Amino acid sequence: MNIRKIRDLIGTKLMLVLTIFVSLLFFLIFIILFFNSLLILESHSIIELLFSSTWNPMKDQFGLFPVVIGTILVTGISMLIAIPISLLSAIYITEYSPKKFKRPIRSFIDVLAGVPSVVFGLCAFIFLVPLVRDFIAPFFGVESTGLCIFTASITLSIMVFPIIISICVESFNSIPIELKEASLSIGATKWETVKKVIFRASAPSIISAILLGFGRAFGETIAVNMVVGGIPRVPSSIFHPGETLASLIASKYGELMSIPLYQSALMFVALTLFIVVLFFNLLGVFILRKARRRWKY
Amino acid sequence: MEILDKRNFEEKIFKILMIFSLLVVLSSLIIIVGIVLFRGGSSLSLDMITQVSTGELYQSGTGGILNAIIGSLLLALPATGLAYIFGIFIALFLQKDFLHPRISVFIRLSLDILWGIPSIIYGVFCVMIMMFLGFGTSLLAGIIALTFLEIPIITRSIDESIKMVPDGLKESAYSLGSTRFETAVRVVRKQALPGIIAGVLLGLGRGIGDAASILFTAGFTSNIPTSLLDSTSALPTMIYFLYLSPNPLAQQKAYAAAFILLVIVLTISILSRALTKKSTKYVIK
Numbered sequence: 001m002n003i004r005k006i007r008d009l010i011g012t013k014l015m016l017v018l019t020i021f022v023s024l025l026f027f028l029i030f031i032i033l034f035f036n037s038l039l040i041l042e043s044h045s046i047i048e049l050l051f052s053s054t055w056n057p058m059k060d061q062f063g064l065f066p067v068v069i070g071t072i073l074v075t076g077i078s079m080l081i082a083i084p085i086s087l088l089s090a091i092y093i094t095e096y097s098p099k100k101f102k103r104p105i106r107s108f109i110d111v112l113a114g115v116p117s118v119v120f121g122l123c124a125f126i127f128l129v130p131l132v133r134d135f136i137a138p139f140f141g142v143e144s145t146g147l148c149i150f151t152a153s154i155t156l157s158i159m160v161f162p163i164i165i166s167i168c169v170e171s172f173n174s175i176p177i178e179l180k181e182a183s184l185s186i187g188a189t190k191w192e193t194v195k196k197v198i199f200r201a202s203a204p205s206i207i208s209a210i211l212l213g214f215g216r217a218f219g220e221t222i223a224v225n226m227v228v229g230g231i232p233r234v235p236s237s238i239f240h241p242g243e244t245l246a247s248l249i250a251s252k253y254g255e256l257m258s259i260p261l262y263q264s265a266l267m268f269v270a271l272t273l274f275i276v277v278l279f280f281n282l283l284g285v286f287i288l289r290k291a292r293r294r295w296k297y
Numbered sequence: 298m299e300i301l302d303k304r305n306f307e308e309k310i311f312k313i314l315m316i317f318s319l320l321v322v323l324s325s326l327i328i329i330v331g332i333v334l335f336r337g338g339s340s341l342s343l344d345m346i347t348q349v350s351t352g353e354l355y356q357s358g359t360g361g362i363l364n365a366i367i368g369s370l371l372l373a374l375p376a377t378g379l380a381y382i383f384g385i386f387i388a389l390f391l392q393k394d395f396l397h398p399r400i401s402v403f404i405r406l407s408l409d410i411l412w413g414i415p416s417i418i419y420g421v422f423c424v425m426i427m428m429f430l431g432f433g434t435s436l437l438a439g440i441i442a443l444t445f446l447e448i449p450i451i452t453r454s455i456d457e458s459i460k461m462v463p464d465g466l467k468e469s470a471y472s473l474g475s476t477r478f479e480t481a482v483r484v485v486r487k488q489a490l491p492g493i494i495a496g497v498l499l500g501l502g503r504g505i506g507d508a509a510s511i512l513f514t515a516g517f518t519s520n521i522p523t524s525l526l527d528s529t530s531a532l533p534t535m536i537y538f539l540y541l542s543p544n545p546l547a548q549q550k551a552y553a554a555a556f557i558l559l560v561i562v563l564t565i566s567i568l569s570r571a572l573t574k575k576s577t578k579y580v581i582k
Contacts, residue, residue, distance in 0.1 A: 004476055011478035015390035018383050022448060023407050029414070029422045036425055085318040092315035105323070107570075112326045114499075114566050116506025118536045119555050123329045125540070126336065126552075158325045165322070191308040212413060219415025221509040222537060246417050246509075253421075253513055270421045274414065281413035285406060 033271040039264035055232045062265040066234045070242030078156035090168035113162035121226030124155040137239040144239035152228040160213040171205030204291035211284030221246040337556025340549045350519045365535035373505040376443035384451035389481040411449035417509040434516025437525040442510040447500035458492020491573045498569035508533035532558045
């Protein structure tokens with residue numbers, strides 16, 4: 001056997017091994033998180049962990065209910081802000097904007113996608129926190145320090161914009177021009193065409209963009225941790241501090257790493273995060289694949 | 298006429314809303330860059346990038362962040378290198394020359410899902426592995442966490458550009474007697490070079506800016522690491538800890554550190570555009 005054939009054989013085997021390793025990585029993460037959270041699952045039931053409200057690790061009480069509520073509120077509000085703004089921007093970029101602006105706008109959005117999350121956190125602290133404390137919260141008649149669920153939601157929504165916009169722009173561009181022309185030729189206005197043709201034709205991509213954005217918002221750690229307030233209590237208003245699952249891991253991890261039960265509780269939090277994000281991403285990727293096959297892009 | 302008026306009115310309203318939305322998106326980036334340049338730039342000094350940090354940095358805000366800058370590079374560059382090795386081999390392997398498309402669909406799916414996994418999960422996962430192996434916080438653990446974080450990004454980007462390589466090009470290489478591996482590494486890789494560079498730099502940008510995955514793995518210290526098993530600081534974690542400090546002077550330094558981080562990230566992004574353009578000349582059209 002000559003040297004080239006041997007090289008071919010070794011190279012191919014190496015590729016195979018690396019591919020198998022990465023395909024298994026995701027099971028490996030699941031298994032490690034699962035086995036490390038077994039300790040807490042033996043003494044506490046899942047129901048108790050997720051629906052009890054007392055968080056007191058010193059007394060072995062690990063009620064995650066306030067954190068779950070906080071996560072749902074922060075992610076939910078951020079998506080409520082991000083979805084309309086991203087969709088309208090994506091429509092403007094693909095259908096309305098002058099051609100010469102298209103590329104610069106896209107590069108702007110790419111740059112926004114690359115801004116590190118600590119930088120988002122810092123800027124939110126100096127810009128959004130005073131804004132919420134001095135203007136928005138008093139407007140609704142609530143007193144707030146500014147470090148609250150609402151501030152975290154706005155921060156997250158800005159981080160999610162580039163994800164939703166870039167998937168939507170890609171999908172709006174791939175819709176056959178004949179579909180739009182047909183609608184315009186029977187007298188529809190441009191917005192009517194957008195509403196009745198483009199939105200419908202790309203509904204699957206829009207849904208998957210939203211799901212992928214949701215996954216990102218749900219798991220974002222540092223930026224949320226910096227502005228959410230970090231108090232695991234059921235918030236009485238969105239202008240009060242709260243805590244999210246990902247942010248809880250970041251803030252509590254260094255604290256009591258040596259206590260096995262506490263560590264195991266945090267592993268359970270990570271496992272919950274992993275499963276929820278996995279579910280939304282799987283759904284998002286699946287729908288996106290179907291949409292791509294339909295319009296062939 | 299009334300109906301048409303109403304329809305045109307709706308059109309106008311939504312057009313205004315669209316422009317407003319786009320302005321919100323674009324101005325958020327301008328505000329971020331503005332804040333970092335303005336607040337960070339004003340507290341930036343030569344000491345910041347020539348001195349290592351001491352406890353003083355958190356007390357009175359004196360001293361520099363040289364160790365964090367070097368730490369960040371020592372973490373992100375090897376991680377990107379490792380992720381590139383994984384990425385290029387896996388992406389080449391996903392071609393139909395090596396793997397049946399039915400199987401590669403599943404591998405792509407798992408990579409897409411890995412891409413979406415929050416970085417804190419990678420951090421926690423690596424801490425557990427390192428604890429199991431008996432290591433503490435170290436440069437090595439940070440590199441591993443970042444490698445895992447970057448693998449799906451780099452692999453999928455390379456994969457997308459390899460998909461564009463025409464079959465005819467591979468067939469001509471085969472007809473000249475090249476083996477599959479030679480064709481993949483020498484022909485397909487060169488043809489996909491612009492996409493590969495873009496993917497690697499995308500991964501590097503993501504890796505250098507990520508804090509959550511190295512928060513518990515790389516640790517925290519004021520020394521420049523001398524071995525793989527030393528703990529190390531990095532820019533994102535340094536910014537996070539400076540931010541948490543109650544001292545306003547230290548908080549001010551967080552903005553200066555963010556300035557440096559943002560400059561690095563933006564440089565990578567500009568570099569990516571320039572290099573992608575430049576490397577396009579090796580592509581056979």
